[in-house]
Amino acid sequence: MLDVNTPLSKDSRNFLENLRLYLIANGKNTDEIEEIVEELGVHLLEAEGNDKSVEHIVGSSPKEYMEQISAEMPVDVKGSLKYLVMILFGAASYLVMDKALNGGIEFSFLELIGYPLAGLLSIVVYLISFRYLASHTLSMVRQSVLLFTLGIISIALFASVIILSGIYGTPFVKLENTGNVVAVIAAISIFIFLSIWSKTWIPIIIPLLLFGPSLLMDNTDYQESVKLVLSSLITMLGILLYCGITLKKSKSV
Template sequence: MQTLSSASVRFLADLKLYLLASGKNEQATQDIVTELENHLQEAEADGKSTDAITGASPADYMKSIASEMTTDYRESFAILLQIFTGVFCYLLFQDLLDGPLAYSLYFLIGFIVLISLFLIALSQLFRYSATHADSKRRFVWFGLYGSLTFLLLIGLFFTDPLVPSPMIHFSWWSSWLIGLFAFLFTVYTAYRAKTWILPLGLLAYLLPQVVIRFGFDGSPLLAVLVGYLFATSTMTGLFFYETNFKKSQHTEG
């Protein structure tokens, strides 16, 4: 089998990312990527470049393919649920470090709204990443986006005590059962999706906090900041690894 050029491999990875971020069915996306891979192999065997298939603008080519495909709302909802549960794990285990879970209605509603906006914007960011080749700019955008989301969540934490709202309390047992279920669900969805960004990012967020708070008796604020830096670095690195370097395994296979 002909080995694809780095440009073609990159295009196929970006196309898959763009279509999935646009809510297209995973199997239909894979079928299109496989078909295009065959076309690219034939084109390169004849001495042609990736542009012979995609045209002068790969981004426009991706958009045209996406416009011809049906959006899979059921699968999109399942993916959003997976991401939402993964993000919610950060909140759960952060709070479990301080005791049984207890949330105000204001906080729960605000958290749901913020994460919903986060997921909508993340989809747009993935599509931007797939259609722009500048890796440094993509890295900056992901860093800024993650920082903004973190600041908004911090704002929600600070305003929570100032807004009167009914409280929902959980016992120790129910708190840990909720946390265990959420983490297992995150691991399960990571296994199904073949990406370990969320669970590994969660561990990178929590382990430094446990060491700082309970090993060195450090302040909770310092622990959160260090955990955030570790998690952001880990998740950003894993994202670029899976989208830019893992594709080499595909071409070698």
């Protein structure tokens, strides 16, 4: 991977980051992506040493240039499917954990169909938007509006599954005690597997921060409302702390 601390100009770094995002959103092979990003980085570095601008390298339209590169790289179907399956499995494990800790695992038929569908739709919407974001120069405001809308869309998709299932759904799968324990162990194993596979702590830390505090609070004698506020506070602070530590680490490398 290209060193983030190479003395490349901001324009060049932006272009390389956008190219990487564009190619990922187009389902290209990650090794091949890193290869071309690195090669272009070397070129840009040398070009900047000779006072050439990014435009001199990529032409007047970065979008067209990204398309040209993308067109020469085959879509990595197997690799993309792997990511898709991992994301869906990860999301399913969150749901299972959440249900198991809040009164037991119970899914209606609508939920069983609806959640994967909402997940897939969200991924498609995100990929299309990332392609757009990477190949267009947008102001900070527009970028934030787009990302915010994206968040709302996926939340709305999942919320409608929850609401519809509340109205029309009848329990289709309902697990008893042993079933719940087995499902939770499976979910935890998936988190650990995802963490090893992605070589990051995120798949373990996020569920720990989301579910840990309320579990802890359940063992205290505080009032319900106090429990709720405290556990959400710990979750939020934990996530902020984790982001801070990661940011500091990536800067000091």
